Amino acid sequence: MTNDIETLSRDFPLVKQLIELEEVAWFNPNVTSLEKGLPYVGLNAKDIQDASDRLSRFAPYLAKAFPETKASNGIIESEIAAIPAMQTWLEQEYQTEIQGKVLLKKDSHLPISGSIKARGGIYEVLSHAEQLAIKAGLLSTNDDYSKLFSEQFRDFFKQYSIAVGSTGNLGLSIGIMSAKLGFSVSVHMSADARQWKKDKLRFHGVNVVEYQQDYGVAVEQGRKEAEQDPNCFFIDDENSKTLFLGYSVAGERVKQQFDQQGIRVDAEHPLFVYLPCGVGGGPGGVAFGLKMAFGDHVHCIFAEPTHSPCMLLGVHTGLHDKISVQDIGIDNITAADGLAVGRASGFVGRAMERLLDGYYTLSDEHMYRLLGQLNQTEGIQLEPSALAGMLGPVLVSQNPSYLNRISISENAFKQATHLVWATGGGMVPKQEMESYLNKAAG
Numbered sequence: 001m002t003n004d005i006e007t008l009s010r011d012f013p014l015v016k017q018l019i020e021l022e023e024v025a026w027f028n029p030n031v032t033s034l035e036k037g038l039p040y041v042g043l044n045a046k047d048i049q050d051a052s053d054r055l056s057r058f059a060p061y062l063a064k065a066f067p068e069t070k071a072s073n074g075i076i077e078s079e080i081a082a083i084p085a086m087q088t089w090l091e092q093e094y095q096t097e098i099q100g101k102v103l104l105k106k107d108s109h110l111p112i113s114g115s116i117k118a119r120g121g122i123y124e125v126l127s128h129a130e131q132l133a134i135k136a137g138l139l140s141t142n143d144d145y146s147k148l149f150s151e152q153f154r155d156f157f158k159q160y161s162i163a164v165g166s167t168g169n170l171g172l173s174i175g176i177m178s179a180k181l182g183f184s185v186s187v188h189m190s191a192d193a194r195q196w197k198k199d200k201l202r203f204h205g206v207n208v209v210e211y212q213q214d215y216g217v218a219v220e221q222g223r224k225e226a227e228q229d230p231n232c233f234f235i236d237d238e239n240s241k242t243l244f245l246g247y248s249v250a251g252e253r254v255k256q257q258f259d260q261q262g263i264r265v266d267a268e269h270p271l272f273v274y275l276p277c278g279v280g281g282g283p284g285g286v287a288f289g290l291k292m293a294f295g296d297h298v299h300c301i302f303a304e305p306t307h308s309p310c311m312l313l314g315v316h317t318g319l320h321d322k323i324s325v326q327d328i329g330i331d332n333i334t335a336a337d338g339l340a341v342g343r344a345s346g347f348v349g350r351a352m353e354r355l356l357d358g359y360y361t362l363s364d365e366h367m368y369r370l371l372g373q374l375n376q377t378e379g380i381q382l383e384p385s386a387l388a389g390m391l392g393p394v395l396v397s398q399n400p401s402y403l404n405r406i407s408i409s410e411n412a413f414k415q416a417t418h419l420v421w422a423t424g425g426g427m428v429p430k431q432e433m434e435s436y437l438n439k440a441a442g
C-alpha cells in the first residue's frame with residue numbers, strides 16, 4: 001500500500017496535500033458544457049419532472065401528516081436569504097473582495113427533518129410507498145393522496161420494512177417519514193451520529209442500530225440485514241438514482257424563487273453554488289437539477305472536510321469508489337458529521353464529474369469559525385457540515401485563472417450570485433448548538 005500511495009502522490013501532487021490534511025482547492029480543467037456532459041448522467045429532464053410530479057401528488061398527504069408543511073401546501077422547500085453582514089466579514093477576514101452577492105439556501109431549515117436529506121430521503125420513502133400501494137390496488141396516481149393518512153394505509157405499510165445506513169441526517173429523514181407512513185424502519189447509525197438524532201428517532205418509534213465504526217460499515221450492515229428479509233427495502237445512499245432525483249427537484253425550485261426575487265441568471269449574471277459533500281448524492285442531485293434549470297450559467301463547487309475528502313480524491317484520481325480516504329491514511333474523523341464519508345458514491349462521481357467546476361477542502365476549525373461568525377453576523381445557526389460551502393465565494397474570487405478559463409468576464413463576475421447551500425442545523429437542540437458556539441468562540 002505504501003508503494004501505491006507513493007505512486008499516487010507522484011502522479012497526483014494534490015493527493016500529497018490531501019494526505020497532509022492541507023486545505024486545497026481544485027478547479028477541474030475537464031469540465032464541459034451541459035450538452036456534452038449530460039449523456040454521462042444517464043438521467044434527463046423528464047426524470048426530474050416525474051420526481052417533481054410525485055412530490056406534488058404527495059403534497060396533500062404531507063400537509064396533513066406534518067402540520068409544519070401546511071403553510072407551503074405540503075411542499076418541502078426552504079428560503080433563500082441574503083447574508084450581507086457575513087459577506088462583509090468574509091471579505092475582511094480573507095482580504096478578498098467578493099464581487100456580486102452572497103445568498104444562503106436554508107435547507108438547514110427544511111421542515112420535517114431540518115437538513116438537505118428532507119429532499120432525497122423523504123422522496124425515496126414516498127416513491128417506495130407509492131409503488132407498494134399502487135401494486136396492491138389501493139392507490140391510483142389520480143387519487144387525493146391525503147387518504148394515505150389513515151389507519152387503513154398504516155396497517156398496509158406495517159407489513160413492510162425499510163432500512164438505511166446513515167451518519168445521522170439521512171436516518172432522521174427516512175426514519176421519521178417511514179414511521180409516519182406506518183413502515184417498520186431500521187436506521188443503522190455510524191459512530192459519528194449525534195446522540196440527539198438517535199433519541200429523536202427512537203421517540204418516533206424507529207429501530208436505531210448503533211455502530212462503533214464509520215458510515216461505510218453502517219451501510220454494509222444495513223444492506224446485509226435487509227437482504228435477509230424479502231419485505232425489507234434498503235435505501236442505498238451510495239447508488240440510489242431515486243434519492244438523486246429527489247434532490248434534483250431543487251433546481252427548478254431555485255429557479256422559481258430567483259424569478260420571484262428578480263434574480264437573473266444568464267451569461268452576464270453567472271451563478272456559483274457551493275455544496276457540502278459527503279457521499280455525493282445530495283450535492284450531486286442538487287447540482288444536476290441546477291444544471292438542468294440554468295444550463296451552463298450555473299457553476300457548482302463541492303466542499304469537503306480535510307479529514308474526509310472522498311469525492312475530491314475519487315474524481316481527481318479517476319478512481320472514484322475504488323479508493324477511500326483511509327487508503328491514503330486519512331482518518332475520516334470530522335466534526336462535520338454529515339460529511340464524514342470515506343468513500344464517495346461511484347455513481348455520482350462518474351455521472352457528474354464533467355458538470356462540476358471544482359472541489360475544495362477545509363478544516364474543522366475553519367467550519368467552526370464560520371459557524372460562529374454566521375451566528376454573530378446574521379443570527380443564523382447551522383451545524384458544522386452546513387458551513388463547508390461558506391468559504392466558496394472567497395476561493396472563487398481568489399482564482400481569476402479559473403474564471404478566465406470558464407470565460408467569465410470581469411463585468412459578468414461583478415453581477416454574479418453566490419449561493420451557499422446550508423445543508424443542516426435547523427433541528428439541533430439548544431444545548432448542542434450552545435456547545436457548537438462555544439467551540440467556535442474557543
Ligand SMILES: *Cc1c(COP(=O)(O)O)cnc(C)c1O
Nearest residue numbers: 169278279280281282338423424
Ligand atoms: C448528508 C449531508 C450532506 C451531504 O450529502 P451527501 O449526499 O452525503 O453528499 C451535507 N450536509 C449535511 C448537513 C448532511 O446531512
